[in-house]
Amino acid sequence: MTRLQTFWGSFRMSLLHFFADPQWIIPNIIAPFIFTAVALVLFRNVSGSVALYAVLGGGMMGMWGNTLYGSGFALAFDRWNGTIEYVLATPSRLVWIIAGRSASNAVLGLINALAILAVVTVGYGVLLEVANPILFLVALILTLVSLSALGVVFCSAFLLSRSASVMTNGLEFPIYVASGSMFPIALLPFWSHPLSLSLGPTWGIDAMRYATDSAYTGLGFGYWIDLSAVLVSTIVYLAIGFWLFMVAEKKVRDDATLVEY
Amino acid sequence: MAIVLGDWPPFRIFWSSAKFAFKALFSWLRPEMWLMQLFTLPLFQMAFFVYLSRFVNPGAAGVAFIAVGNALQVASFSSIFAVCNITSEEKWQGTLTPLIATPASRFPLFVGRAMFQILNSMATIVVGFVYASFVFGVDMSGTDFVALAVVILITSLAMTGFGLMLGSVGLYLRTAMIIANIFLFIGLLVCGVNFPVTALPTWLQPLSYAIPMTYGTIAARAAIQGSSIAELSPLILQEIGAGAGSLVVGYLLFLGFEALARRRGTFEEF
Numbered sequence: 001m002t003r004l005q006t007f008w009g010s011f012r013m014s015l016l017h018f019f020a021d022p023q024w025i026i027p028n029i030i031a032p033f034i035f036t037a038v039a040l041v042l043f044r045n046v047s048g049s050v051a052l053y054a055v056l057g058g059g060m061m062g063m064w065g066n067t068l069y070g071s072g073f074a075l076a077f078d079r080w081n082g083t084i085e086y087v088l089a090t091p092s093r094l095v096w097i098i099a100g101r102s103a104s105n106a107v108l109g110l111i112n113a114l115a116i117l118a119v120v121t122v123g124y125g126v127l128l129e130v131a132n133p134i135l136f137l138v139a140l141i142l143t144l145v146s147l148s149a150l151g152v153v154f155c156s157a158f159l160l161s162r163s164a165s166v167m168t169n170g171l172e173f174p175i176y177v178a179s180g181s182m183f184p185i186a187l188l189p190f191w192s193h194p195l196s197l198s199l200g201p202t203w204g205i206d207a208m209r210y211a212t213d214s215a216y217t218g219l220g221f222g223y224w225i226d227l228s229a230v231l232v233s234t235i236v237y238l239a240i241g242f243w244l245f246m247v248a249e250k251k252v253r254d255d256a257t258l259v260e261y
Numbered sequence: 262m263a264i265v266l267g268d269w270p271p272f273r274i275f276w277s278s279a280k281f282a283f284k285a286l287f288s289w290l291r292p293e294m295w296l297m298q299l300f301t302l303p304l305f306q307m308a309f310f311v312y313l314s315r316f317v318n319p320g321a322a323g324v325a326f327i328a329v330g331n332a333l334q335v336a337s338f339s340s341i342f343a344v345c346n347i348t349s350e351e352k353w354q355g356t357l358t359p360l361i362a363t364p365a366s367r368f369p370l371f372v373g374r375a376m377f378q379i380l381n382s383m384a385t386i387v388v389g390f391v392y393a394s395f396v397f398g399v400d401m402s403g404t405d406f407v408a409l410a411v412v413i414l415i416t417s418l419a420m421t422g423f424g425l426m427l428g429s430v431g432l433y434l435r436t437a438m439i440i441a442n443i444f445l446f447i448g449l450l451v452c453g454v455n456f457p458v459t460a461l462p463t464w465l466q467p468l469s470y471a472i473p474m475t476y477g478t479i480a481a482r483a484a485i486q487g488s489s490i491a492e493l494s495p496l497i498l499q500e501i502g503a504g505a506g507s508l509v510v511g512y513l514l515f516l517g518f519e520a521l522a523r524r525r526g527t528f529e530e531f
Contacts, residue, residue: 027438042313043317
């Protein structure tokens with residue numbers, strides 16, 4: 001079986017699992033949706049920045065929520081269902097199986113983001129006027145891929161741990177804060193800026209804001225630099241993720257601790 | 262004849278259930294992971310809303326309002342999410358059916374299961390208030406700490422009662438995870454955590470006052486401004502009422518859903 005077949009098979013199976021029981025979209029989407037609603041109440045007396053920060057931030061958080069929980073539970077559900085031994089016993093490399101699942105979570109994350117945008121537009125009457133739809137779409141898709149690659153990095157840690165659910169809960173807010181999803185990262189302490197700038201989503205959301213509002217100044221590097229930073233960080237995440245998976249997979253095989261939960 | 266508390270069946274069931282839940286939790290959750298959750302969750306949740314508030318309205322008053330509200334609300338991870346999932350976790354582990362087959366009273370059994378989460382909630386709130394003061398600059402110099410301690414205790418107990426009520430619904434559902442997630446975060450919107458309840462549409466406000474957290478956030482802010490227990494007693498009594506009401510409704514729901522699940526044979530469905 002080629003890597004591509006493994007990837008596609010895993011992608012398809014993951015989507016089928018989701019559509020067999022779509023209620024699981026609620027835990028993934030509820031936090032970003034509520035945060036967006038809270039932000040809209042706080043922004044009610046502020047004009048101009050609402051769509052840029054609250055709505056786009058909510059959409060980005062929706063994508064991250066889905067990717068994080070999808071990655072966190074990609075292996076935890078296998079553990080609970082007793083299928084993880086079979087997944088690992090196949091000749092296909094685990095990392096390609098996880099990559100297929102992460103890609104499927106990314107697609108569902110896009111649906112999350114669009115759902116948040118739609119609810120906010122209809123429910124709150126906040127219209128997102130995009131200055132350059134093509135550049136916006138490119139930035140959105142690259143941000144989604146970047147989030148997905150970050151999910152692969154974290155999933156390697158979840159392979160080693162029985163506490164994936166605790167780790168996913170712990171990782172949701174730090175990315176929301178560090179990436180400046182709903183506020184400029186300039187507000188954060190100066191020492192945290194390198195961490196923020198090492199995250200692909202920070203650059204991705206900035207690029208989306210550039211594409212939405214031509215008067216936006218943001219990080220100050222411009223759309224194309226932002227997009228390049230998303231691309232580079234995604235490649236780095238994938239390289240780290242694949243390497244970590246090799247190490248983690250070998251460790252759980254050697255220690256025989258994969259099924260522990 | 263003197264009655265020894267340890268021999269009183271409801272207490273014995275409660276205590277053994279509490280001990281068992283504690284041991285079961287730390288059989289899979291490493292203490293360092295628990296500590297990581299205890300110290301990082303309040304910090305990042307508070308940071309998110311505090312920075313959002315600083316961006317929208319740089320005034321210090323708004324920051325203090327939000328920091329205090331979130332310091333209290335972050336306990337929902339223990340008192341709502343973890344407690345609501347108690348019945349579902351028994352399903353996942355395959356232990357719900359034998360548990361239901363015992364003649365033990367359900368009330369002390371499941372309240373005992375939630376006991377550790379009450380302590381966990383209190384610890385989380387205390388950590389949240391430490392961050393509020395030392396990281397986010399909330400002025401706590403005029404705080405009545407006895408009143409604040411009582412508010413923390415009552416909020417933890419009352420919210421756990423609310424979590425148990427949601428968990429009763431989870432007994433019949435395939436999983437309580439969905440409602441646990443909804444009610445974990447809905448407090449941010451409806452319980453006066455980030456803005457006053459009066460900013461909500463009128464039709465939504467009754468929901469706010471049905472959740473004990475709403476009284477807790479108002480009482481905590483008042484305690485930080487120096488209100489004593491005597492001054493806070495009407496609010497605290499309302500919070501106790503909301504928590505006790507949740508617990509009673511939860512128990513009745515549990516008995517009803519237990520009967521329904523027995524009749525339909527859905528105990529093991531998940």
